[in-house]
Structure formats: C-alpha cells, structure tokens
Amino acid sequence: MTTTKAGPMLEIDRVAKRYGGTLAVAEVSFTIGKGEFIALMGPSGCGKTTTLRMIAGLDTPSEGEIRLWGRRINEDAPWERDAPLVWQNYALFPFLSVVKNVEFGLKQRRVPAAERRKKAMEWMERLGIAGFAERGVDQLSGGQRQRVALARALALEPEMLLLDEPLSALDPHLRVRMQSELVRLHRELGITFVCVTHSHSEAFAMADRVVIMSEGRVQQIGAPREIYRRASNRFVAEFVGGNNLFSGTASSAGNGALRVEGPFGAALAPRPSEPAIHDGAAVTLVVAADRIDIASARSGIGNEIDARVVTLEVVGSSATVFLETAGGVDLRVQRSLHEIENTPLNPGQAVIARWSQDEGYFLPA
Numbered sequence: 176m177t178t179t180k181a182g183p184m185l186e187i188d189r190v191a192k193r194y195g196g197t198l199a200v201a202e203v204s205f206t207i208g209k210g211e212f213i214a215l216m217g218p219s220g221c222g223k224t225t226t227l228r229m230i231a232g233l234d235t236p237s238e239g240e241i242r243l244w245g246r247r248i249n250e251d252a253p254w255e256r257d258a259p260l261v262w263q264n265y266a267l268f269p270f271l272s273v274v275k276n277v278e279f280g281l282k283q284r285r286v287p288a289a290e291r292r293k294k295a296m297e298w299m300e301r302l303g304i305a306g307f308a309e310r311g312v313d314q315l316s317g318g319q320r321q322r323v324a325l326a327r328a329l330a331l332e333p334e335m336l337l338l339d340e341p342l343s344a345l346d347p348h349l350r351v352r353m354q355s356e357l358v359r360l361h362r363e364l365g366i367t368f369v370c371v372t373h374s375h376s377e378a379f380a381m382a383d384r385v386v387i388m389s390e391g392r393v394q395q396i397g398a399p400r401e402i403y404r405r406a407s408n409r410f411v412a413e414f415v416g417g418n419n420l421f422s423g424t425a426s427s428a429g430n431g432a433l434r435v436e437g438p439f440g441a442a443l444a445p446r447p448s449e450p451a452i453h454d455g456a457a458v459t460l461v462v463a464a465d466r467i468d469i470a471s472a473r474s475g476i477g478n479e480i481d482a483r484v485v486t487l488e489v490v491g492s493s494a495t496v497f498l499e500t501a502g503g504v505d506l507r508v509q510r511s512l513h514e515i516e517n518t519p520l521n522p523g524q525a526v527i528a529r530w531s532q533d534e535g536y537f538l539p540a
C-alpha cells in the first residue's frame with residue numbers, strides 16, 4: 176500500500192487505555208510532525224509510558240485512534256508495521272558482543288550478514304563505539320551502553336524513534352552530555368524522536384515541543400519556552416517549577432491592568448482578554464522566579480513587595496533566594512550569582528522583590 180506523507184506524521188486522537196479497573200490513559204490527543212523532537216513529561220503514573228507503548232504497538236488503545244500518515248494503526252503489531260517506529264530499549268543482551276547487539280534487529284529483519292555488519296559498523300562509528308565492537312556489553316560504562324542501545328535502534332533506520340527514559344540509568348554528569356548528543360543526533364538525522372521522561376530539565380533541554388501529562392490527560396503542549404513563560408493551568412505552573420503563584424482579589428486598575436491584592440501584598444498585571452475577570456474575583460497571579468529582582472530599597476517603579484530573606488541556595492553560578500512576605504507568603508527568586516553579589520542577603524534581611532507589571536499573568540479560575 177502506498178501512503179501519502181502529507182499532514183502530521185502521527186495523530187493520537189482521543190486515545191484512552193484501561194487495564195481492568197485502572198484507567199492508565201483517560202483521554203489524550205496530540206499530533207507529531209515529521210522530524211519533531213517531542214517529550215512526554217509528567218509525574219509518575221500519569222500515563223506517559225502507556226501512551227508511548229500504544230504508539231509503539233506494544234499496547235492497544237481501549238478507545239480512540241492512532242494514525243500514522245493518516246492510516247489507523249491501533250491494531251497493528253510492532254512487527255507488522257511497515258511503519259518503522261523503533262523502541263529504543265536500554266536493555267542490551269549481556270551474552271552478545273557490542274557489534275552483535277547492534278546487529279540484532281537487522282538480523283531479525285533477515286538483512287544479509289555482510290550488509291548488516293557494514294551497517295552496524297557505520298552506526299557504531301557515528302556513535303563513537305566502533306572501538307568496542309568485540310567487547311561484551313558488561314565491560315562497558317553506562318554511557319557506552321547507552322550508545323550501543325542507540326546504535327542498535329538507529330541501525331534499523333527508523334522514521335520515528337521512541338525513547339523511554341533513555342538517560343535515567345546514567346549519572347548526572349553523563350546525562351547532561353548524552354542530552355546534547357541526542358539533540359545533535361536528532362538534528363543531523365532528521366528522524367522524529369518521541370521521548371518519555373519525568374525530568375523537567377531533560378524534556379525542556381531536548382524537545383521542540385513538550386507534552387505535559389497528569390492523571391492520564393494532556394495538561395499543556397508547547398515549546399519549552401512557551402510552557403515556562405505561560406503555564407496554561409495551576410498543575411503546569413507548579414509542576415514545571417520556578418514559578419511564584421500569588422492568590423488574591425482582583426480590581427480594575429485602568430490602562431488595561433488589573434490589581435491583585437492578597438496576603439502577599441498587591442501587584443498589577445495585564446488584564447487578560449479571555450476569560451473576563453470581574454472586580455472582586457479570586458485570582459491567581461503567576462510570576463516566574465527568574466523575572467523577579469531583589470533590591471535593598473523601593474524605587475517606585477513596577478511591582479514592589481516587602482519581604483525578608485529566608486535562605487539563599489547557590490548552585491554553580493545561579494542562585495535561588497527564598498523570601499517571605501510580611502503576610503507569610505513564600506516567594507522564590509532566581510538570579511545569576513553575579514547579579515546579586517552586591518545585595519546583602521543574610522537570613523532575616525529586609526529586601527524588596529520587584530518585577531515589571533508585564534511579567535505577571537493570570538491562571539484560569
């Protein structure tokens with residue numbers, strides 16, 4: 176059968192999955208374009224692995240449809256699919272050498288011996304593991320093993336590579352290095368990558384678009400920056416971290432602004448066009464921690480909140496300052512270390528938390 180390769184490559188259309196009485200995926204819809212790097216992210220048990228398994232054909236949806244280039248693939252078993260969706264499995268065969276591991280899928284597909292050796296060697300060269308071809312995989316480091324697993328998947332020349340927590344077995348230093356290697360590979364190969372991860376930093380560092388899930392549903396889909404800068408609901412704002420959520424009561428402030436007053440103090444923010452917010456409504460204002468400045472005195476410009484320093488956390492060249500307002504509301508500020516070097520930040524110190532009116536936005540009620 177010929178397939179027309181127009182429109183989105185993969186469509187997940189109102190897909191649900193039940194295991195007996197457990198609803199693993201309640202309802203999920205999104206599309207994946209050819210060549211995209213998509214990360215499925217969410218807390219443990221949110222249904223991200225189940226979603227990936229259904230894409231791979233390792234599980235069948237209970238409801239809804241999965242379409243590849245417009246054609247339903249719900250019932251196609253992985254091996255029946257001409258669709259080369261390859262599941263990158265970190266588990267290697269310990270009794271086989273590196274090259275035999277890399278060749279494994281090609282052998283299953285009955286690729287002749289000479290050709291599969293040639294292909295395997297090419298991918299091993301590309302991933303920098305050709306020197307270990309004859310070694311047992313138990314004699315490799317975590318990073319080398321991950322490269323073998325990638326070479327084994329990529330040797331099948333998939334159109335879409337499905338990765339389930341590909342970096343979770345690596346130590347933090349190596350994880351960061353492999354992150355950029357995956358990004359580079361993705362860019363060079365032009366293959367579609369779909370990656371499940373529970374790690375924010377991984378998803379946000381690697382993906383073109385992130386799908387955030389909770390309790391079997393999609394909470395937000397967007398480019399990392401979009402999600403960081405504008406969470407679409409409270410779950411996302413809290414889950415991605417680095418946000419301050421201020422509860423209060425709204426009142427009109429003129430000039431397209433709303434004033435919010437609550438235990439944190441008072442602040443102005445642009446009035447959203449949708450939904451309409453009436454005077455007296457209970458609202459939640461979001462201000463990203465990296466958009467707040469700390470000063471020792473008021474300037475009369477922008478939003479300014481009186482606070483006290485609780486503690487300061489420094490990791491490398493960035494600092495997180497934990498503050499508390501007079502009303503007992505916690506506030507977090509992220510700056511680079513050099514930006515706050517000249518501000519005294521001892522515990523108990525009185526400071527001003529300041530941000531520009533345009534930096535705040537409202538969560539839907």
Ligand SMILES: Nc1ncnc2c1ncn2[C@@H]1O[C@H](COP(=O)(O)OP(=O)(O)OP(=O)(O)O)[C@@H](O)[C@H]1O
Binds near residue numbers: 217
């Ligand atoms: N084969 C199964 N039988 C019964 N319940 C299952 C099965 N697979 C998953 N579940 C349940 O479905 C829900 C979603 O599981 P899933 O593995 O998709 O979550 P996840 O987001 O990938 O979580 P984690 O990050 O912990 O792997 C969980 O409550 C899980 O216990």
